[in-house]
Amino acid sequence: MKIQIALSMFLLGALMSGCQRETGPAASAKNSGQFDPHDLSGMWARFGTRDGRGVNQGGAPFPEAGDTGFGRDVPPFTPEGQKVFDAIKPGNGRVLGSADAAAHPDEPIGRRRAVAEKFQNDPTGQCTPSGLTRIILATYFAPMEIIQAKDKVIEHFEWTTDQRTIFTDGRQLPKEPQLLRWNGFSVGHWEGDTFIVNSNGFQENTWLDQFGYPHSDQMQLEERYRRLSPDRLELIMTVTDPKVYTKPFVSQKKVFRLLSREETTIEEGWNDLLDNRCVPSEEFFFNDKIRNPAGGKVLAAR
Amino acid sequence: MTMNKVMIGLTIVGVLMSSLPVFAHHGRGDAYDTKNPLTLKATVTQLLYVNPHVQLYFDTKDGHGKVTHWNGEMTDIGQLVRAGWTKKRFTDALKPGTPVTVTIQKSKTPLPPGQGVAVVMKIEDEKGEVVGLVRRGAGGQE
Numbered sequence: 052m053k054i055q056i057a058l059s060m061f062l063l064g065a066l067m068s069g070c071q072r073e074t075g076p077a078a079s080a081k082n083s084g085q086f087d088p089h090d091l092s093g094m095w096a097r098f099g100t101r102d103g104r105g106v107n108q109g110g111a112p113f114p115e116a117g118d119t120g121f122g123r124d125v126p127p128f129t130p131e132g133q134k135v136f137d138a139i140k141p142g143n144g145r146v147l148g149s150a151d152a153a154a155h156p157d158e159p160i161g162r163r164r165a166v167a168e169k170f171q172n173d174p175t176g177q178c179t180p181s182g183l184t185r186i187i188l189a190t191y192f193a194p195m196e197i198i199q200a201k202d203k204v205i206e207h208f209e210w211t212t213d214q215r216t217i218f219t220d221g222r223q224l225p226k227e228p229q230l231l232r233w234n235g236f237s238v239g240h241w242e243g244d245t246f247i248v249n250s251n252g253f254q255e256n257t258w259l260d261q262f263g264y265p266h267s268d269q270m271q272l273e274e275r276y277r278r279l280s281p282d283r284l285e286l287i288m289t290v291t292d293p294k295v296y297t298k299p300f301v302s303q304k305k306v307f308r309l310l311s312r313e314e315t316t317i318e319e320g321w322n323d324l325l326d327n328r329c330v331p332s333e334e335f336f337f338n339d340k341i342r343n344p345a346g347g348k349v350l351a352a353r
Numbered sequence: 354m355t356m357n358k359v360m361i362g363l364t365i366v367g368v369l370m371s372s373l374p375v376f377a378h379h380g381r382g383d384a385y386d387t388k389n390p391l392t393l394k395a396t397v398t399q400l401l402y403v404n405p406h407v408q409l410y411f412d413t414k415d416g417h418g419k420v421t422h423w424n425g426e427m428t429d430i431g432q433l434v435r436a437g438w439t440k441k442r443f444t445d446a447l448k449p450g451t452p453v454t455v456t457i458q459k460s461k462t463p464l465p466p467g468q469g470v471a472v473v474m475k476i477e478d479e480k481g482e483v484v485g486l487v488r489r490g491a492g493g494q495e
Contacts, residue, residue: 328404
């Protein structure tokens with residue numbers, strides 16, 4: 052009898068642990084209401100749940116996620132930073148000179164200076180990588196998967212199928228990096244329950260966000276991740292870039308939602324990120340058919 | 354000779370410029386007339402479930418029977434897949450020849466007669482049911 056009970060307990064335990072493996076540690080934590088604050092793994096995004104009928108670009112409202120931009124509390128530019136900012140022509144935001152822009156004088160100017168397609172100079176238009184802060188912010192429409200290993204944390208971004216590695220093996224950032232990177236060099240460590248990531252060595256020809264806030268190759272980025280609950284992850288970023296900004300630029304607080312297995316199922320029985328690269332031939336086809344004629348170029352007869 | 358060189362240079366610049374794409378993956382700026390959405394009876398001619406944006410090609414007819422061929426920009430695959438609009442479901446619902454009602458915001462750029470470019474905000478089938486997702490701003494309230 053005792054053997055039978057012990058066997059039943061063993062089987063039950065095995066089944067339960069099997070369930071946990073199937074759904075992943077983060078999802079099982081969500082089910083139990085408990086979580087390990089040092090476990091950041093899972094698929095995270097800043098859009099609300101979708102029910103198949105809803106509005107796109109977010110589905111159900113998820114206001115705690117924060118907005119699409121880096122931050123509204125923009126520090127003053129250096130003279131050089133101002134020049135770079137002025138040369139940037141974004142397509143996102145309220146249209147420059149419009150009644151809509153005039154009706155929001157409280158918003159930073161970067162968010163109300165969008166121009167027509169043909170005048171834009173967004174580097175991503177030619178498949179230039181988004182750059183780290185902008186790809187993190189792209190989680191308002193495309194998920195990010197965090198993979199945690201013993202000596203590193205990897206963030207894998209669905210948008211443009213991009214990734215970055217955060218080393219947690221105790222190494223220091225390169226003092227004077229020579230081979231600059233789109234997503235920089237990153238090291239991370241824990242302070243209490245906050246995962247702090249420091250990065251440098253960035254290519255300078257990317258924007259902080261879709262509104263076209265610039266940075267230089269001298270940018271240092273700090274990210275502070277904190278798991279708030281089983282299915283919420285907070286991030287605050289700080290850009291320190293004395294070439295462009297006179298003070299550190301602190302981001303708005305961003306909050307990610309842990310996506311369920313169902314939400315990330317892209318083929319039957321297959322949950323994963325989508326293969327969502329920026330492919331020049333696909334871009335050019337789309338530009339020929341839609342962007343260019345909409346932006347003022349002649350449409351070929353069909 | 355110098356003039357020829359200038360002409361060759363200009364030609365090269367011209368060719369380079371014409372081959373540069375107008376940018377994608379960014380805001381629409383003021384390319385589309387967001388204030389005056391149109392709701393039109395249409396017939397699907399082609400649905401492309403592709404990156405960077407899903408594309409709906411459709412025809413409309415005016416009161417005199419004159420046809421306009423439209424190239425329509427839609428959302429991206431990720432939005433549709435995660436809302437249950439898989440490639441099969443979406444393309445099956447929008448086969449060539451399918452009659453639909455589309456709500457669109459058309460390009461502000463004047464185009465030759467019979468041609469149109471637009472953002473597709475909403476598609477309804479013959480029963481009045483929404484196919485795919487409703488784009489924010491449909492109806493003009495951005």
